[in-house]
Amino acid sequence: MKRHLPNAITCANLFSGCIGIVFAFKGNLETAAYFVISSGIFDFFDGMVARLLNVKSAIGKDLDSLADMVSFGLLPGVIMFQLLKLSDYPSAFLPYLGFLITIFSALRLAKFNNDARQTEDFIGLNTPMNTLFICSLPYIAVDYPQVVYSGILLIGITAISCFLLVSEIRIFSLKFSNLNWVKNRIKFIFLILSAILIAFLKFAAIPFVLVLYIALSFLHFKGAAPNNKI
Numbered sequence: 001m002k003r004h005l006p007n008a009i010t011c012a013n014l015f016s017g018c019i020g021i022v023f024a025f026k027g028n029l030e031t032a033a034y035f036v037i038s039s040g041i042f043d044f045f046d047g048m049v050a051r052l053l054n055v056k057s058a059i060g061k062d063l064d065s066l067a068d069m070v071s072f073g074l075l076p077g078v079i080m081f082q083l084l085k086l087s088d089y090p091s092a093f094l095p096y097l098g099f100l101i102t103i104f105s106a107l108r109l110a111k112f113n114n115d116a117r118q119t120e121d122f123i124g125l126n127t128p129m130n131t132l133f134i135c136s137l138p139y140i141a142v143d144y145p146q147v148v149y150s151g152i153l154l155i156g157i158t159a160i161s162c163f164l165l166v167s168e169i170r171i172f173s174l175k176f177s178n179l180n181w182v183k184n185r186i187k188f189i190f191l192i193l194s195a196i197l198i199a200f201l202k203f204a205a206i207p208f209v210l211v212l213y214i215a216l217s218f219l220h221f222k223g224a225a226p227n228n229k230i
Contacts, residue, residue, distance in 0.1 A: 017071025089151025
């Protein structure tokens with residue numbers, strides 16, 4: 001029974017992502033964002049449970065990537081598609097550029113699965129963080145619609161998102177092998193500052209959290225010992 005538990009949690013991630021896509025296609029982007037969060041929680045715990053139970057498998061790894069492709073690949077593409085439909089740049093073809101995020105998310109996941117350098121940390125922005133960023137845009141649009149629904153801005157965000165997904169930027173993972181402050185100082189600082197930002201700004205904090213994540217990753221790996229380089 002225990003060997004199936006991580007895969008069951010991964011399937012919950014997939015199921016949540018499917019529901020989020022339904023809401024996104026209906027134009028209910030705010031509700032879709034909550035299913036992204038739900039998928040992210042399941043995605044975090046499936047790996048943790050697999051490690052705790054020592055039941056890792058090739059099928060589990062493939063299933064995890066397939067689930068992530070739906071929840072953190074197709075879903076953000078649909079959300080960007082809908083945002084571009086609402087943008088101030090009327091075009092029948094422009095919204096389809098949103099699915100570039102889906103394509104580059106697929107490239108990101110394929111790269112991760114076949115890159116031996118990414119066993120502990122990431123090279124390129126991970127798909128869950130990228131999806132959280134995209135999902136924050138509809139919430140920010142409530143207060144700043146003229147900014148978020150700018151066609152030029154949305155195209156720029158799409159381009160930056162695609163670049164970060166397949167870039168060679170080193171990003172630390174939020175997986176903890178222990179709770180030692182010295183070894184995990186940057187991770188703890190990130191989580192504390194992110195919690196403060198989210199407490200005050202809610203979903204509007206996510207773009208700042210993303211910038212913080214990349215900046216702290218730069219500091220983290222800049223101070224890493226040469227023999228720890230990926």
